[in-house]
Amino acid sequence: MTFRTLLTVTGLNHGEGDLKLAADLCEQIDAHLSVLVVAIAPPLPVGEYAAVVSDTWSKERYDDLKRLKKRTAAVSDFIVGRALSADIANAYPEQGSADEAIGRRARYADITVIGPEMLAGEALKNKVIEGALFSSGKPVLLVPGKARATLKPKRVLVAWDARLESSRAVRESLDMLKGADEVRLVMVDPIEGEHYHGAEPGADAAVYLARHGVKVTVDRLPSSNHSVADVLRQHAVDVAAELMVMGAYGHSRLRERIFGGVTKSMLEDQSLPVLMAR
Structure with missing residues (x-):
């Protein structure tokens, strides 16, 4: 099929490497770039110590949302600098529903591009791969470090x-x-x-x-x-x-x-x- 929209997923602690890779691919084939910024929410405290740690949990979520907003703004600045056709969204799902949240977004793209920064992680990496493969019906492109990425291979x-x-x-x-x-x-x-x-x-x-x-x-x-x-x-x-x-x-x-x-x-x-x- 023709790839007209590429999705890439980035986390709070990722740099711009994977974004640049996806942007370069979009320019190569004149496609639209869709970016999803994801942070996974900490689990709700349970058990006899729940009341004690609830304040810490609430603060952690508050801090996460601030960082998510900041990261989304940084991604937006990157996109503006590349003058690409693009859209940006963010998500703060629970651990158990993160793959489904990513998969829902991937349904509106033709392919999900997963670069070296994401592949070097673990928790978010697995959620992105499983969400894109099992919840979108669309393919993924895995690009390891030092590999040349292209959507026009010879x-x-x-x-x-x-x-x-x-x-x-x-x-x-x-x-x-x-x-x-x-x-x-x-x-x-x-x-x-x-x-x-x-x-x-x-x-x-x-x-x-x-x-x-x-x-x-x-x-x-x-x-x-x-x-x-x-x-x-x-x-x-x-x-x-x-x-x-x-x-x-x-x-x-x-x-x-x-x-x-x-x-x-x-x-x-x-x-x-x-x-x-x-």
Whole structure:
């Protein structure tokens, strides 16, 4: 799809790095930038000491709201300085509803861009990723530190496993794939058969992409006792890919958290920008 609105989320303690990254991407494709400034409210005190700490809790919330207002003003100044088409909003959700609040905002954007500053955090990072992926129906672009971010990549690796999530990731990135010089459709240990990758793994997906004018090559790779994520990362290096496109959470979030999975591994260690959708 065509990305006309990009969302980026920033916290109280973040700098301008992620904002600049998102703004640069908007200028690259002439898109609108939407910024959400988020602070997560402290939990309500409970138990026998609740009355004692309630004043401290009230002051903490008051201070947070002052900082949220100040941070929103700073973001506004940054946007004015860039002369971008942009909008700014803020949110002060409770811990348990933060991902839903972020997801609601992400529904009004085409993609959520998550830069190195956000990825270096933990609590807010998880809320942004889960909110954007599970509560918006839109993709996310994860950009690790030192990686070159672009929405006009020349070489793209598509991690294909024939699941619904992979299909959605391809659909969401179709305009970028059409503009690329080279797209590698990569499968690791593909299984032949009607309920898996088909009689010729990757052929159906490649034909679909070719009909859209995508210059696609199919790569079938053995894992050779390595994890799927490691095989994908190494192949991305080998083919000098500028972007990886993949489906996210083919298994449940709980299963991925307990047993691990490709999505979990990619979220923990990105070597290049990754577009995820589900």
